Amino acid sequence: MARAKRTTKEKLLDAAEKLFARKGYHGTSLRQITREAGVDLALVNYHFGGKEKLFEAVLDRRGAMLNEERLRRLEEVCRAAAPRPAATEAVVGAFFDPILDFLEHAGPGWHSYFSLLAWVNNSPQWGKRLMGKTFNATVKRFIEALMDSLPKAAPEDIYWGYNFLTGALTLSLAETGRLDVLSAGLCRSADVAALRARLGPFVAAGLRGLAQRGG
Amino acid sequence: MARAKRTTKEKLLDAAEKLFARKGYHGTSLRQITREAGVDLALVNYHFGGKEKLFEAVLDRRGAMLNEERLRRLEEVCRAAAPRPAATEAVVGAFFDPILDFLEHAGPGWHSYFSLLAWVNNSPQWGKRLMGKTFNATVKRFIEALMDSLPKAAPEDIYWGYNFLTGALTLSLAETGRLDVLSAGLCRSADVAALRARLGPFVAAGLRGLAQRGG
DNA sequence: CGGTCTATTGAACGACCGTTGAAGTCTAAG
DNA sequence: CTTAGACTTCAACGGTCGTTCAATAGACCG
Numbered sequence: 001m002a003r004a005k006r007t008t009k010e011k012l013l014d015a016a017e018k019l020f021a022r023k024g025y026h027g028t029s030l031r032q033i034t035r036e037a038g039v040d041l042a043l044v045n046y047h048f049g050g051k052e053k054l055f056e057a058v059l060d061r062r063g064a065m066l067n068e069e070r071l072r073r074l075e076e077v078c079r080a081a082a083p084r085p086a087a088t089e090a091v092v093g094a095f096f097d098p099i100l101d102f103l104e105h106a107g108p109g110w111h112s113y114f115s116l117l118a119w120v121n122n123s124p125q126w127g128k129r130l131m132g133k134t135f136n137a138t139v140k141r142f143i144e145a146l147m148d149s150l151p152k153a154a155p156e157d158i159y160w161g162y163n164f165l166t167g168a169l170t171l172s173l174a175e176t177g178r179l180d181v182l183s184a185g186l187c188r189s190a191d192v193a194a195l196r197a198r199l200g201p202f203v204a205a206g207l208r209g210l211a212q213r214g215g
Numbered sequence: 216m217a218r219a220k221r222t223t224k225e226k227l228l229d230a231a232e233k234l235f236a237r238k239g240y241h242g243t244s245l246r247q248i249t250r251e252a253g254v255d256l257a258l259v260n261y262h263f264g265g266k267e268k269l270f271e272a273v274l275d276r277r278g279a280m281l282n283e284e285r286l287r288r289l290e291e292v293c294r295a296a297a298p299r300p301a302a303t304e305a306v307v308g309a310f311f312d313p314i315l316d317f318l319e320h321a322g323p324g325w326h327s328y329f330s331l332l333a334w335v336n337n338s339p340q341w342g343k344r345l346m347g348k349t350f351n352a353t354v355k356r357f358i359e360a361l362m363d364s365l366p367k368a369a370p371e372d373i374y375w376g377y378n379f380l381t382g383a384l385t386l387s388l389a390e391t392g393r394l395d396v397l398s399a400g401l402c403r404s405a406d407v408a409a410l411r412a413r414l415g416p417f418v419a420a421g422l423r424g425l426a427q428r429g430g
Numbered sequence: 431c432g433g434t435c436t437a438t439t440g441a442a443c444g445a446c447c448g449t450t451g452a453a454g455t456c457t458a459a460g
Numbered sequence: 461c462t463t464a465g466a467c468t469t470c471a472a473c474g475g476t477c478g479t480t481c482a483a484t485a486g487a488c489c490g
Contacts, residue, residue, distance in 0.1 A: 008467080022339055026241035030448065040469055045449060047467090115339065122337040124237055124330065127391035139397060159398040160413045167386030168379035176342030182354060183374040198375045198425055205424020206417040213416045223437080245478065255439055260479060262437090432490090439484070447476070454469070460462085 009047050011037040014109060017058045021116035025055055025126070056130065059120065062113045063134040069098040070138055074145060085148035089204045095142055096169065096203075100196045118174040121166065146207065153211035161207045168203060224262050226252040229324060232273045236331035240270055240341070271345065274335065277328045278349040284313040285353055289360060300363035304419045310357050311384065311418075315411045333389040336381065361422065368426035376422045383418060 006014070015037035019028040030051055034041045048054040073094035077086040102110040120126045139162070147158050175189040187194065221229070230252035234243040245266055249256045263269040288309035292301040317325040335341045354377070362373050390404040402409065 024239055024241060024338070024340070026239060027340070029446075031446080041448090042450080042470080043468070051448065118337060119339075121393075122333060122386060122389045122391065123239070124334075124389060124391050125239070125242070127389070128393050128396060131391075131393055132396055136397065143397070155398070156402055156409065157413060159394060159402045160409065161417060162397070163386060163394050163402075164383035164414065164417050167384070168382040170386055171337060171378060171382030174337045174339060174342070176337065176339050176346075178336075178343050178346055179374060179378050181343060181347055182351065182358070182377070183370070187371055187374045187378075194371065194375065198372060198428070199379065201428045202376060202379050202421040202425050206421035208424075209420020210413055210417050213413070244476075246476080256478090257440085257480080258438070266478065433488105434490105435486105435488085437484100437486075439482105441481095441483105443478105443480075445477080445479105448474100450471105450473075452470095452472105454467105456467075457465090459464085 008037075008039050008043055011039055012044060012047065012054065013058055013061055016054050017061075017109060017112045017116060020055060020058060021112040021119065024119060024123075030054075058113075058116065059130055059134060062110065066098060066102070067135065067138045069102075070095060071141065073097060074141060078145065085151075086145060088146065088149040088207055089200060091142060091145045091149055092165065092200055092203050092207070094145075095165075096196075096199055099169070099173070100192055103192045114173040115175060118170040121170050122174075150207060150211040153207075157210045157213065158207075161210045164206060165203045168199065172199065223252075223254050223258055226254055227259060227262065227269065228273055228276055231269055232276075232324060232327045232331060235270060235273060236327040236334065239334060239338075240266075245269075273328075273331065274345055274349060277325065281313060281317070282350065282353045284317075285310060286356065288312060289356060293360065300366075301360060303361065303364040303422055304415060306357060306360045306364055307380065307415055307418050307422070309360075310380075311411075311414055314384070314388070315407055318407045329388040330390060333385040336385050337389075365422060365426040368422075372425045372428065373422075376425050379421060380418045383414065387414065 012033065015033045016028070019033055019036060022028075030044050031041060033054075034044060044051065044054055048057055074086075074091065077090035077094050081087065081090065099114060103114065120130055143158060143162055146162065147153065147155065150158065153161075172189070172195055177189050179187050179189045227248065230248045231243070234248055234251060237243075245259050246256055248269075249259060259266065259269055263272055289301075289306065292305035292309050296302065296305065314329060318329065335345055358373060358377055361377065362368065362370065365373065368376075387404070387410055392404050394402050394404045
């Protein structure tokens with residue numbers, strides 16, 4: 001069988017995804033990207049209209065698919081629990097699992113994409129605008145579900161809890177290798193199964209702890 | 216009273232700290248830094264020996280003070296609890312509180328420094344080497360204290376828990392403003408008191424949940 | 431005063447940056 | 461074949477980058 005050959009646009013998106021994830025926006029040049037993609041320098045401007053447009057196109061490409069899968073699973077756990085609200089564990093599972101599944105079973109492109117997403121999410125320069133544009137609608141749905149699952153919690157606690165939740169996820173996706181060093185090899189940043197087993201329980205317990213704060 | 220005038224080195228460190236925190240390493244030029252500092256371009260190479268050396272000098276400057284304060288508080292809570300191990304809440308408090316105190320009561324330089332630290336910690340390019348060089352020794356002490364406070368937890372759970380903990384802290388320090396947008400102004404990224412009230416409870420409960428995972 | 435060391439200045443270097451436009455190639459329709 | 465349109469190539473543009481170096485200024489000491 002012959003795999004359908006990648007178009008120039010796809011080659012550029014793949015190369016840009018990989019390099020932006022490693023070195024960030026300003027740390028990556030269009031010449032590096034086009035060399036990695038094996039296409040001419042000028043094609044970036046022809047197909048995307050500039051470096052910044054290419055950057056946003058990289059973020060957009062997989063964002064829609066991630067949103068769809070997350071919302072699909074959220075509806076699933078909400079429907080399964082109805083008429084009661086879904087459990088906190090189930091909601092955070094619907095938030096994390098699509099990422100972990102893509103990491104484990106989809107190609108290396110998703111790996112770079114999530115690493116890049118972690119980079120953007122932590123960037124004071126890009127985080128607010130770009131994360132919001134792609135993910136705000138979906139995230140609001142999840143925050144509502146979290147509020148329903150913890151009716152005694154104040155809305156402020158849920159918002160801050162979501163902030164902590166996404167921070168824990170973000171650092172894990174960045175895969176800086178620091179965990180490997182600190183644990184002297186006992187834990188590996190890239191071990192998705194180990195992450196899956198622990199991120200959900202940690203976050204669900206944390207949210208519950210926040211909800212019962214001082215009570 | 217006349218404040219002791221800043222040396223050229225300090226002017227450069229202050230300006231670099233501020234700009235690196237906002238735009239990252241590659242997003243900041245030496246000309247921007249020297250303009251902000253009000254000194255000549257060539258003085259960066261004279262005093263620091265290059266851009267990368269300046270970057271590391273910025274990280275080193277406040278790192279030692281943070282380590283000292285963290286270890287001082289860790290010993291304090293361990294001594295207060297002896298001969299029993301310190302509680303998980305107290306250990307994570309000794310880890311977070313120095314940062315929160317510096318943020319609230321020290322100058323704006325600390326603010327930029329922590330934002331930069333968040334940026335570095337999430338960077339696949341810098342995180343491993345630079346964070347390790349400055350913080351590994353201190354962090355290992357805290358991880359031991361966490362293990363003592365949760366004797367039933369597996370070491371792997373503590374390492375992963377520390378990863379989540381520092382991720383939650385990191386995203387909060389980055390102050391991307393995303394929390395403000397999502398909550399429609401109800402929460403503010405820069406509200407240190409609100410962060411202080413919630414980060415400790417969230418993380419302590421999360422670690423406890425990890426320790427009891429499946430049990 | 432002259433001499434020495436440190437700090438600062440201003441100009442310049444070569445390298446790389448993102449972007450552009452004209453010319454060339456390829457494909458499909460008339 | 462001719463033509464139109466999409467795609468690709470190549471060379472070059474003006475700018476900015478980090479770094480270097482000789483010249484200058486200032487402080488301290490004899």
